[in-house]
Amino acid sequence: MTKGADQNDSARERSFEVDGLIYAGLEWGKPEAPLALALHGWLDNALSFSILGPLLNRCRILALDLSGHGLSSHRSADASYQIWDDVPQLASIIEQLGEDSVTLIGHSRGAAISTLLASVLGDQCHRLVLIDGMLPPEEANSDAAAQLRRFVRERTKYRQRPQRIFDSIEDFIERRARYGFAAENGEFIAPRALRQVNGGWCLRSDPRLYGASAHKLTAADRRHIYQQINAPVLGLFGDKGLYERRDASRVDEPQSIQRLQGELSDCLPDYRSTILSGSHHLHMESCAHEVARHIDDFI
Secondary structure, three states, X not given: OOHHHHHHOOOEEEEEEEOOEEEEEEEEOOOXXXXXXXXXXXXXXXXXXXXXXXXXXXXXEEEEOOOOOOOOOOOOOOOOOOOOOOHHHHHHHHHHHOOXXXXXXXXXXXXXXXXXXXXXXXXXXXXXXXXXXXXXXXXXXXXXXXXXXXXXXXXXXXXXXXXXXXXXXXXXXXXXXOOOOOHHHHHHHHHXXXXXXXXXXXXXXXXXXXXXXXXXXXXXXHHHHXXXXXXXXXXXXXXXXXXXXXXXXXXXXXXXXXXXXXXXXXXXOOEEEEEEEEEOOHHHOOOHHHHHHHHHHHO
């Protein structure tokens, strides 16, 4: 049994149908407590919150498998997986739950999606927590036409890509670790990340998730989105996380942490941030208790 299966014992399974899609999720905490909607990163799933969820004392946390991930539906053949594509369905799920106010917690790609959702919800968003993630920065010398061509080319490529078969769950965890993910993190998400097939195990995630975006947000786009968020925002970043691994010494670089943090501070009415001892998945590591404490104090 993997660690994710152990942690899942304390969670309640949830499922929502919206726009012909099924969104599966896990919920921790007292049902009457204020809602925090948690969104995972790229190729992760709801089990990535299985450490943090039980540690939070001031809310109930509903972690969803985003479309194309975990036990949630894959999008239709004509659809794609831009960071804004889940936003209408997520807003509908909040409406189904009948919540007047919701805290959003997002990790990595989920942080970008949570930011977009917060800008749509307006005053309905009570708090926004970003865990080693934010809206993606623009790339230097970006070319919109070239980006669109790449999207079309890769959409076809990954749609036709044969499934990779892992010999065992351990094989999946080892391969994931080669790309910088801690082996323990792979153990946690494996129960919802894999399904058994003839010859081994394959990923549940939609191969189209590997493809390029059709469009990259510009600096102006990001600023306009941030300026629509009225809720207080907390950023929690790992000292060995996604942004700290970049060359932060060059403030003029589009992706430097100083520039990105400065953009958040300039655009948001109430923004605070903390750098903790951890990697990109700091909410799944030994500092998860510290992450939980910061979130509890914030909300």
